[in-house]
């Protein structure tokens with residue numbers, strides 16, 4: 001059911017922890033990859049760890065900067081000689097401040113990256129697909145359960161807003177772009193053991209215990225527990241009638 005052979009795929013946040021198993025899985029299914037991140041050193045380490053004959057190129061790109069996104073996609077098309085057919089947007093970050101004290105500069109920057117950046121990469125990806133009437137394009141946005149529930153006890157109003165925005169942006173784009181045969185869906189993970197959550201917990205055992213008390217499966221996820229959902233949503237042979245959906249993968253968190 002899963003088929004990505006020779007289907008150029010862009011992955012943002014590609015030096016991150018969640019991206020790693022997604023990269024390995026998409027390569028296994030035959031997709032050449034354009035890897036984007038703000039951290040080029042980490043991207044090069046990631047690329048060096050890959051054992052593949054498929055073409056993989058790395059690009060420094062701040063997804064919160066529209067011009068940077070446009071320039072990067074131009075380079076990708078020139079390097080690969082084709083437009084990307086799929087996009088997986090994992091780039092994003094989280095930070096904690098009580099809502100009443102959230103510095104406006106931080107809130108603006110976080111929304112610029114997590115929410116507007118998601119829109120920018122979707123727009124720039126979709127434009128040539130639309131102009132050239134390319135069939136079977138698909139996009140997966142990594143949202144979060146924080147877009148549908150409110151995490152406790154950490155205060156992260158801007159992050160929660162950004163992820164709720166991503167989920168509704170996906171529904172909006174799914175409706176607008178269905179006529180162009182572009183499918184777009186989101187995946188909303190619960191707590192995953194990655195640098196992002198390590199940074200939030202910051203040694204706070206009480207916070208970790210609170211997270212576990214609210215998670216029916218009583219553990220954090222491993223990053224490799226999400227690659228299958230991304231593969232399913234990207235692959236037109238498996239999910240051709242699925243668009244505007246938000247798949248929550250959270251160990252049962254949102255059932256409580």
Ligand SMILES: NC(=O)c1ccc[n+]([C@@H]2O[C@H](COP(=O)([O-])OP(=O)(O)OC[C@H]3O[C@@H](n4cnc5c(N)ncnc54)[C@H](O)[C@@H]3O)[C@@H](O)[C@H]2O)c1
Pocket residue numbers: 012013014015016017018019036037038039061062063064090091092093094113117142143144145188189190191192193194195196197
């Ligand atoms: N870890 C979790 O518990 C969890 C849960 C739900 C959702 N998520 C989401 O999953 C995604 C990946 O998170 P992760 O846990 O792998 O974190 P991570 O920090 O390991 O990876 C995030 C990557 O995004 C990159 N990045 C940050 N800002 C960027 C920008 N402006 N432009 C381009 N790249 C940028 C970082 O350099 C990093 O490589 C994020 O969107 C996060 O919100 C994570």
Ligand SMILES: OC[C@@H](O)C(O)[C@H](O)CO
Pocket residue numbers: 094144145146151154156189190191192196197200
């Ligand atoms: O809600 C799950 C994630 O988005 C993230 O791990 C959390 O919100 C960080 O506090």
